Amino acid sequence: MSTSHAAHPDRLLPADPGTRDIARRLLAGVEDLPIISPHGHLDPTMFTTNDAFPDPTTLLISPDHYLTRVLHSAGHELSELGVGGHEADPREGWRIFCSNFDLYTGTATGYWVEQEFEHVFGINPDRISAENADTIYDELAEILARPDFRPRALAEEFKLEVLATTDDPLDDLAPHKELAADPTFTTRVLPTFRPDAYTEMYKPEFADKVQQLIDTAGDGQTGFEGYLRAMRYRRQYFIDAGATSADHGTHDADTTPLTNAEAQKLLDKGLRGEATFAEALAFEANMTYRFAEMSQDDGLVMTLHPGSYRNHSTSAFEKYGADIGHDIPFQMEYTRPLQPMLSAFGENKDFHFVIFTMDETTFSREIAPLAGYYPSVYAGAPWWFIDEIDAMNRFRQATTGTMGFSRYSGFIDDTRAYCSIPARHNTSRRVEANYLARLVAEHRITEDRAADIIVDLIDASPRRVFKL
Amino acid sequence: MSTSHAAHPDRLLPADPGTRDIARRLLAGVEDLPIISPHGHLDPTMFTTNDAFPDPTTLLISPDHYLTRVLHSAGHELSELGVGGHEADPREGWRIFCSNFDLYTGTATGYWVEQEFEHVFGINPDRISAENADTIYDELAEILARPDFRPRALAEEFKLEVLATTDDPLDDLAPHKELAADPTFTTRVLPTFRPDAYTEMYKPEFADKVQQLIDTAGDGQTGFEGYLRAMRYRRQYFIDAGATSADHGTHDADTTPLTNAEAQKLLDKGLRGEATFAEALAFEANMTYRFAEMSQDDGLVMTLHPGSYRNHSTSAFEKYGADIGHDIPFQMEYTRPLQPMLSAFGENKDFHFVIFTMDETTFSREIAPLAGYYPSVYAGAPWWFIDEIDAMNRFRQATTGTMGFSRYSGFIDDTRAYCSIPARHNTSRRVEANYLARLVAEHRITEDRAADIIVDLIDASPRRVFKL
Amino acid sequence: MSTSHAAHPDRLLPADPGTRDIARRLLAGVEDLPIISPHGHLDPTMFTTNDAFPDPTTLLISPDHYLTRVLHSAGHELSELGVGGHEADPREGWRIFCSNFDLYTGTATGYWVEQEFEHVFGINPDRISAENADTIYDELAEILARPDFRPRALAEEFKLEVLATTDDPLDDLAPHKELAADPTFTTRVLPTFRPDAYTEMYKPEFADKVQQLIDTAGDGQTGFEGYLRAMRYRRQYFIDAGATSADHGTHDADTTPLTNAEAQKLLDKGLRGEATFAEALAFEANMTYRFAEMSQDDGLVMTLHPGSYRNHSTSAFEKYGADIGHDIPFQMEYTRPLQPMLSAFGENKDFHFVIFTMDETTFSREIAPLAGYYPSVYAGAPWWFIDEIDAMNRFRQATTGTMGFSRYSGFIDDTRAYCSIPARHNTSRRVEANYLARLVAEHRITEDRAADIIVDLIDASPRRVFKL
Incomplete structure (x- = not known):
């Protein structure tokens, strides 16, 4: 098992030890239940074509305004991130994302991304930053090419x-x-x-x-x-x-x-x-x-x-x-x-x-x-x-x-x-x-x-x- | 002493042990003080006549819109509960109440009712439900007939x-x-x-x-x-x-x-x-x-x-x-x-x-x-x-x-x-x-x-x- | 070191012991940083003249509507506190303040005042009240006359x-x-x-x-x-x-x-x-x-x-x-x-x-x-x-x-x-x-x-x- 923070079994549970014990038991009763999602904005054709996802930026960043708005608030143009159909180099967009990852600390979005990395892709970068942006991109690109990562x-x-x-x-x-x-x-x-x-x-x-x-x-x-x-x-x-x-x-x-x-x-x-x-x-x-x-x-x-x-x-x-x-x-x-x-x-x-x-x-x-x-x-x-x-x-x-x-x-x-x-x-x-x-x-x-x-x-x- | 949850001496006190100890001491200083109620909606004639309360439903449910609204939200007609002067069988109303008691979990009202049962009437049903509705009704009816339960x-x-x-x-x-x-x-x-x-x-x-x-x-x-x-x-x-x-x-x-x-x-x-x-x-x-x-x-x-x-x-x-x-x-x-x-x-x-x-x-x-x-x-x-x-x-x-x-x-x-x-x-x-x-x-x-x-x-x- | 409550090193930190330990470490990293105050309402001439502050009431009470409003809510005239240029005996104003100090318990203002007494003036009255109003006034007046208490x-x-x-x-x-x-x-x-x-x-x-x-x-x-x-x-x-x-x-x-x-x-x-x-x-x-x-x-x-x-x-x-x-x-x-x-x-x-x-x-x-x-x-x-x-x-x-x-x-x-x-x-x-x-x-x-x-x-x- 990973030693990352996102992998901690007690994440989001209460700090008080007695209360945390109760929460652990309650969570155990539902953590593995199936997911029912009665409202969202995905494109159903992803399942009919079942194509591999093109690249990390197009999958994870460009369509998610929760993520892009934060980068925008830090002064980046949305066009650099491929928003609204603007052409952009996915790798450049990814670098902007990683260079600014600290901005997401404490946000819902930052938490979700860390969870995705840990639990969906099984990667666990020590701290996402400009330094490891390319490595993570390459790692993810390789994973996205695998058949078990099709929709x-x-x-x-x-x-x-x-x-x-x-x-x-x-x-x-x-x-x-x-x-x-x-x-x-x-x-x-x-x-x-x-x-x-x-x-x-x-x-x-x-x-x-x-x-x-x-x-x-x-x-x-x-x-x-x-x-x-x-x-x-x-x-x-x-x-x-x-x-x-x-x-x-x-x-x-x-x-x-x-x-x-x-x-x-x-x-x-x-x-x-x-x-x-x-x-x-x-x-x-x-x-x-x-x-x-x-x-x-x-x-x-x-x-x-x-x-x-x-x-x-x-x-x-x-x-x-x-x-x-x-x-x-x-x-x-x-x-x-x-x-x-x-x-x-x-x-x-x-x-x-x-x-x-x-x-x-x-x-x-x-x-x-x-x-x-x-x-x-x-x-x-x-x-x-x-x-x-x-x-x-x-x-x-x-x-x-x-x-x-x-x-x-x-x-x-x-x-x-x-x-x-x-x-x-x-x-x-x-x-x-x-x-x-x-x-x-x-x-x-x-x-x-x-x-x-x-x-x-x-x-x-x-x-x-x-x-x- | 009862072993019920409603009887727990630490109910509503903080979970953190150190803080709870302080809360216990503070509570001890006021728990037995007289009650001063400067605003409410009771009928003063209950004290002039001092009649026994007619039945559990008429006393506890029909006049209390905190209780009846929840049953209504679950699809019950208010008339079944004797609301607004509608004739209703008290025992039937009581059965509806008990069958739906789970709806009150976590509500202020649910908490008050459990406290009333425990501390006013001294009864402590393991879990209120359709199964024990009649037993509780009979038990309460008997209590309400006693002189020490007059207004x-x-x-x-x-x-x-x-x-x-x-x-x-x-x-x-x-x-x-x-x-x-x-x-x-x-x-x-x-x-x-x-x-x-x-x-x-x-x-x-x-x-x-x-x-x-x-x-x-x-x-x-x-x-x-x-x-x-x-x-x-x-x-x-x-x-x-x-x-x-x-x-x-x-x-x-x-x-x-x-x-x-x-x-x-x-x-x-x-x-x-x-x-x-x-x-x-x-x-x-x-x-x-x-x-x-x-x-x-x-x-x-x-x-x-x-x-x-x-x-x-x-x-x-x-x-x-x-x-x-x-x-x-x-x-x-x-x-x-x-x-x-x-x-x-x-x-x-x-x-x-x-x-x-x-x-x-x-x-x-x-x-x-x-x-x-x-x-x-x-x-x-x-x-x-x-x-x-x-x-x-x-x-x-x-x-x-x-x-x-x-x-x-x-x-x-x-x-x-x-x-x-x-x-x-x-x-x-x-x-x-x-x-x-x-x-x-x-x-x-x-x-x-x-x-x-x-x-x-x-x-x-x-x-x-x-x-x- | 003082034994006062205001001096407690864990004041305002969380009660849960594990969380408090973390908070202590985080606080240690910033507690002694310089103060940057980009917005306030002080008069800059206090630093050009660098005059001694006239008396405790004029320094601490009269100009601070956070303090005077509370005394007003308790029925005191603002004029008694020297508000709005009204002439008032500073010692009398101070007595009103101390006599009513209990009103500030739990307020932001009360907390600040206790901190000021403890950490700015180094005095630590057991409990501020009518009884020790004059003593505190005299003590503060003496301190304010010292050169190390000029602006x-x-x-x-x-x-x-x-x-x-x-x-x-x-x-x-x-x-x-x-x-x-x-x-x-x-x-x-x-x-x-x-x-x-x-x-x-x-x-x-x-x-x-x-x-x-x-x-x-x-x-x-x-x-x-x-x-x-x-x-x-x-x-x-x-x-x-x-x-x-x-x-x-x-x-x-x-x-x-x-x-x-x-x-x-x-x-x-x-x-x-x-x-x-x-x-x-x-x-x-x-x-x-x-x-x-x-x-x-x-x-x-x-x-x-x-x-x-x-x-x-x-x-x-x-x-x-x-x-x-x-x-x-x-x-x-x-x-x-x-x-x-x-x-x-x-x-x-x-x-x-x-x-x-x-x-x-x-x-x-x-x-x-x-x-x-x-x-x-x-x-x-x-x-x-x-x-x-x-x-x-x-x-x-x-x-x-x-x-x-x-x-x-x-x-x-x-x-x-x-x-x-x-x-x-x-x-x-x-x-x-x-x-x-x-x-x-x-x-x-x-x-x-x-x-x-x-x-x-x-x-x-x-x-x-x-x-x-």
């Missing part, structure tokens, strides 16, 4: 039982169908219906997108009615391909419904590019309500994650496009904006509605109280900027007293970095063991009960909430 | 020195008067003036209520002047019956005053049912200011707890009425909205103004800074959704650095569940011991000083702040 | 390497120049450009101030253009006198730019005293943007600290003036309001922009995400009401997972209390050791790396960020 082999190695992708409503889902029909590949790769691009009339591509959507549905209906029917049609298409959930990244959490006549007027303005930002948000709010309504009928789990100021740096957006690390959270509210929708559908226990947030203040104030009352509401795992060790612990501290453990969504990795999946799920298991061990050590719950709870949190919760 | 006997057992109720301004307070005159019952049962129903013009019953209020005052004056006089008259009636405080559950914390002419206009619109929500809030804000003004004269302690979206689920409200667990907190501010009132009255040290919140973010940002400056302002104990173990600890961590210990209201149980009172107060004492022990162990304060502080927090604070 | 001698004793003051743009900075030219005094005393009084058109003195500013620049230009040129001119004057930063205490964080024509219109209204509060804020927002623009050219570090309701108690403001302890924080946002400015200048790594907050919720939600992306953004140390031990620890917990350690401003004491400087910086060093020791004990980072980080946080960060 399918890794899925087996990771014990990846379920992996959901995030897909455009008009996607044909061919890879998902191909994988489902392939008896040699046992990971369930499920699509997720993500219609944001068809509801955000503040985006320039809105009119074209909507026209395509309505055309695809192909039943001849037009206008807002046709738009709603097309949405329902494509949701069914996704369900037929295995989807169990629909994901919505809205601006805010407003769910005020409109009459169809009002919605038609706004849609017309949006298609002509004449809607104000306020009108666009009103249209989006109505659609959040309508998607909840659709879930009553088709049963898709609904996940909502508002509250991110997308593409905050205008110049960086123009240069690199979206999803490169400058979506920044802002103040969020749920109680008031969700009221219309929850008042209409929230009492239905077959409707599963998962609320994500990047504003931690909403956990104790709004999300736990809502999830502790409405049979439909589940508190989403801490998400994105708050999917790190201390924040995950704060999530438990902020919600458990009010909603217990049963209203939790299960862990969500939400990743674009395939090889970080085991590290992220293992982190979650250790954080749960850490938190529960403290409750046991403080004589708040029994260890027997804690041992049941941790299995429920890791394994049963995501299956139950995401209808897997 | 008055329990008050003595609980060492309940002061218990404040929450009362309608037009209540005749006959039970309070009867109890005060009864030398055989030593608990002080004090009324609290709670005029919300007479200031919320967004409620349908507003006009009738206000008419009754003005009629009751009986001095012939009408309009807004008569309304203010009636308020003053009824406050004096409460003071004469022993009240020391007035409680205000407003929508937000706004205190912008109006001229009486402006208020008169709004009142007229409200009585005709024509006020907008914004106008209703403006009227309420002015009344918060006017109640503070009244306190300058009559000395009633003023407690304020805005920030709850009442009756969030419209369908549940229509079916069950208010106060059944779907009042949900929202984002709250105090600094700006309280400025008019505090600028007028805040410098008066004989005015006691207690701010409660369910939005924890306001503790370090607004409440502690206000309480650490204004001689009138006290930080209310963590309230409602945040009256649980970890949140109570966070309250101390968020406020102490800025306001010390002297600006604390004392613990508030705010309960509708009589038998949970000892558990709630004991929890508070343990949380204080836990927090103070850490300060001692980190060499931030001396143990001598901590021993003084904990007595002050538990015993002297509520007496001082609530003028008891 | 310059203390600066050497404190190892004060850099001390920035906060100065009016029209200040001639004569003391700074005199000190810079004096080879016998080695502390660098640097001015800081603080133009608030010239941008806040909601203040009565605005018109006079602006006129003086424009006159001083003296290049004959008038109007908004002249105003901007005068700002640039005075910034250069400050830079020539050693300034490296400009400090901005705005109402909120808005940075929406105006055209110069729009700004001219608002300025005209402001000078005539006719601007609404909303117009004043629009003018201020534009100026925040313009100051960032100036920093692109002249390189001054820009620090921003919005979010305080200044002079909350109107009557106290009328009696005592500003900065006496009733500036109260309110809810703050950064992501949306800073977007215009960061989108224009945020990608420039030579622009250093430090965000301070008193609303802790913004650390994990907005400030760490911004600082973890923009090369220009640094997270300011927890500030003012949250510059206390637990809040400093929460700052690390809220930001490290997202932004690591490299985006931190370095510690800021922001003090008006000269003798509290060593205690404040020592506190910060202990809190960092405490936090890092936990990461090591939980096997999240190696102790080697932690030892490097703590030196970087304490010593290199402020030099790097403030361009010292």
Whole structure:
């Protein structure tokens, strides 16, 4: 066994010896369970082609805005790292990464990378730096060429039982169908219906997108009615391909419904590019309500994650496009904006509605109280900027007293970095063991009960909430 | 002694052995002090009639929305639990409760219930479940029939020195008067003036209520002047019956005053049912200011707890009425909205103004800074959704650095569940011991000083702040 | 060595013995490093005159609103403490302070005072109270008369390497120049450009101030253009006198730019005293943007600290003036309001922009995400009401997972209390050791790396960020 820090069997467990012993026992009950990943951003074709990964930088760095944003904050151009389709020498990008590795100390990302090196690739550099950048690169490149490091082999190695992708409503889902029909590949790769691009009339591509959507549905209906029917049609298409959930990244959490006549007027303005930002948000709010309504009928789990100021740096957006690390959270509210929708559908226990947030203040104030009352509401795992060790612990501290453990969504990795999946799920298991061990050590719950709870949190919760 | 977890002498104390030893010593200094409960929702007639409690479900479950909301979130109808006056078989309700007891693990409520079983009823089921539901029910039913489990006997057992109720301004307070005159019952049962129903013009019953209020005052004056006089008259009636405080559950914390002419206009619109929500809030804000003004004269302690979206689920409200667990907190501010009132009255040290919140973010940002400056302002104990173990600890961590210990209201149980009172107060004492022990162990304060502080927090604070 | 609690070598270190050992070692690496104080409110003439401090009350209590506000909350008049230029007997003020010393237990201030007594003055009263008030006063008075307690001698004793003051743009900075030219005094005393009084058109003195500013620049230009040129001119004057930063205490964080024509219109209204509060804020927002623009050219570090309701108690403001302890924080946002400015200048790594907050919720939600992306953004140390031990620890917990350690401003004491400087910086060093020791004990980072980080946080960060 390695002597590295990342390999330490007690990593992330509590320092107090008595509490640590309890945590070790709790962790042992879940550490080797299969991985269930009900939401993420991987490309399913990696499993249909099963090609070797091209090089360490393209696999580990370029697509992961958690990593590239930190290098950017230190003054490096994202183009040097191959972000946003910019051509870059992978080895040069790797050198920048290693030269700046100290910047990651204490971050969630740094922890995941060290875990990946240790547990996925089995390499254990003493300290990653400019000095050993080339050696590590060569070592990794050699490993990536091996057949046991192809995507399918890794899925087996990771014990990846379920992996959901995030897909455009008009996607044909061919890879998902191909994988489902392939008896040699046992990971369930499920699509997720993500219609944001068809509801955000503040985006320039809105009119074209909507026209395509309505055309695809192909039943001849037009206008807002046709738009709603097309949405329902494509949701069914996704369900037929295995989807169990629909994901919505809205601006805010407003769910005020409109009459169809009002919605038609706004849609017309949006298609002509004449809607104000306020009108666009009103249209989006109505659609959040309508998607909840659709879930009553088709049963898709609904996940909502508002509250991110997308593409905050205008110049960086123009240069690199979206999803490169400058979506920044802002103040969020749920109680008031969700009221219309929850008042209409929230009492239905077959409707599963998962609320994500990047504003931690909403956990104790709004999300736990809502999830502790409405049979439909589940508190989403801490998400994105708050999917790190201390924040995950704060999530438990902020919600458990009010909603217990049963209203939790299960862990969500939400990743674009395939090889970080085991590290992220293992982190979650250790954080749960850490938190529960403290409750046991403080004589708040029994260890027997804690041992049941941790299995429920890791394994049963995501299956139950995401209808897997 | 029982071997149950709930009976463990170190429950809620810190896990670190050295810190735990300090906490034990601090706790020993306060664990047996009498209970002072300056705010809650019990019915005082329980002590005048002193009837036996009817059955376990009616005593412990139906009136306690902390308990019933959790069962509701798991898909049970509130009607099955006897909520909102719905007829239900108590034994069936009890079975639902026991079958779902695992849902309460880690919640404040679950902890209180286990404590009640252990310390009030002396029963100690190994694990509450569907299997032992009937046995526990029968055992409790037998206990409730015993004379030493009547309300008055329990008050003595609980060492309940002061218990404040929450009362309608037009209540005749006959039970309070009867109890005060009864030398055989030593608990002080004090009324609290709670005029919300007479200031919320967004409620349908507003006009009738206000008419009754003005009629009751009986001095012939009408309009807004008569309304203010009636308020003053009824406050004096409460003071004469022993009240020391007035409680205000407003929508937000706004205190912008109006001229009486402006208020008169709004009142007229409200009585005709024509006020907008914004106008209703403006009227309420002015009344918060006017109640503070009244306190300058009559000395009633003023407690304020805005920030709850009442009756969030419209369908549940229509079916069950208010106060059944779907009042949900929202984002709250105090600094700006309280400025008019505090600028007028805040410098008066004989005015006691207690701010409660369910939005924890306001503790370090607004409440502690206000309480650490204004001689009138006290930080209310963590309230409602945040009256649980970890949140109570966070309250101390968020406020102490800025306001010390002297600006604390004392613990508030705010309960509708009589038998949970000892558990709630004991929890508070343990949380204080836990927090103070850490300060001692980190060499931030001396143990001598901590021993003084904990007595002050538990015993002297509520007496001082609530003028008891 | 003293046996006092304040002298305990493990004060503020973790209670867990294993973690404490790590913390001790980390602390040893930084405890004796020189003090770098890049922002505060001391008067530089104390070093040019080098007069003895007049008496304990005038030195320690009257100018420190952290101390006086607590006494005020207990019902004492600020005039009794010599606040706001009110004449008061220093010995009487001292007696009030000592009689109420128990109020400070657990506060940041109380901790600093005990440290000052122990480590600056070498006195160690068993327990400060009414009884020993006079003795302590006499003892301190004697010490203050000694030559080794003059300002310059203390600066050497404190190892004060850099001390920035906060100065009016029209200040001639004569003391700074005199000190810079004096080879016998080695502390660098640097001015800081603080133009608030010239941008806040909601203040009565605005018109006079602006006129003086424009006159001083003296290049004959008038109007908004002249105003901007005068700002640039005075910034250069400050830079020539050693300034490296400009400090901005705005109402909120808005940075929406105006055209110069729009700004001219608002300025005209402001000078005539006719601007609404909303117009004043629009003018201020534009100026925040313009100051960032100036920093692109002249390189001054820009620090921003919005979010305080200044002079909350109107009557106290009328009696005592500003900065006496009733500036109260309110809810703050950064992501949306800073977007215009960061989108224009945020990608420039030579622009250093430090965000301070008193609303802790913004650390994990907005400030760490911004600082973890923009090369220009640094997270300011927890500030003012949250510059206390637990809040400093929460700052690390809220930001490290997202932004690591490299985006931190370095510690800021922001003090008006000269003798509290060593205690404040020592506190910060202990809190960092405490936090890092936990990461090591939980096997999240190696102790080697932690030892490097703590030196970087304490010593290199402020030099790097403030361009010292």
